[in-house]
Amino acid sequence: MPALVSSRRAAELKPTAVNSILAEVRKLRAQGANLVSLMRGEPDFRTPANIIEAANRALGEGRTGYPDNRGEPALREAVASRTGYDPSSEILITTGATFGIYAALMALIDAGDEVLLPDPIYDAYQSPIRLAGGVIRCVPSSIAQDRFRLDPDELEAACTPRTKVLLLNTPWNPTGAVLTRQELEAIGGIVCRRKLALLSDEIYESIVYNGHRHVSPAALSPELRARTIVLNSFSKTYAMTGWRVGYCCAPAAITQAMFLVLQQSSRGPATFVQDAAAEALRGPQDCVEQMRLEYARRRAAVCERLAAFNGCRVIAPEGGFFAMLDIRALGRPSNDVRRHLLEHAGVVVVHGAAYGPAGEGTLRVSFASGGDTLAQGLERLRRGLE
């Protein structure tokens, strides 16, 4: 019998670097390898108790029917009181930021439209751009004064008449940079001049260090707000990765288009999950600050342990829970170094090149997990690189 053949569209899709490395990790573990992972962006905190209680309460009250496809009104109201967007027309509740990214791209992109992607960047943006028929144009960033920087001139130079969207992530995975107001103003100027849409993924907004502040481009001017789709999620801020709930804020017309995409696919997170998410926003916020402080302690440990050795040095993150280790001095492809660390030092990290060519010469080290995992992982990393 002839084998089923997938569509050309599906053939364009690739697993993320984390998923590919996870497959390697499972294989090695099945052979008995003892591995410590500093790979994933998965907080090791439990979801705060008040949020779990809200979900239990909702289940007890029979909140198990179909949700409002735009998002339950109480949750949209809670998002509105945080963001200032109109709950009836400018807010959409999504199955994590992942679905928000997909819905936004499907709502914006026609076949052949170009999407500007800073390089290096979270690699899971690529497949939904391809699914939507978009063409990726990478805009290389570079390391200057201990920080990844996106040059507005490079951004402008990458624009063509087919450019439709710029995707930004601040705080920026994997680089750890938090874009400043000044940087965002320069980028926003290009967005407005070139009449682009700006997809702004802000899921690490609450995790910033040393006085760095998250600025949403949508807050910079009414003109930029009208061109921006803000993507956000409960995954990182409230340690709710498995709950699969997030939200988008955007002008009404594009929110409506995204809503239609959502109605034809996920139809939104479970009703009781949305009740729990509303509690996350409305309830006490000290859990967010406590987690941020713990990430700050872990960041300090990473920076201290990996400060400088063997020509390698850590680029201290301004936000998020990833640190980039600059290994250019080793003169080896980052994927070779990653494999060496996996097979000979028993520690799992992601090679910077997985996030784009400008990530070559770096390794992404996650401190989403702390405690013994982090301590042992850093020890193995250092020994493996030495």
Ligand SMILES: Cc1ncc(COP(=O)(O)O)c(C=O)c1O
């Ligand atoms: C930049 C970025 N955006 C989106 C996501 C996915 O978020 P969610 O769990 O809300 O789908 C991640 C997860 O690691 C991420 O790093």
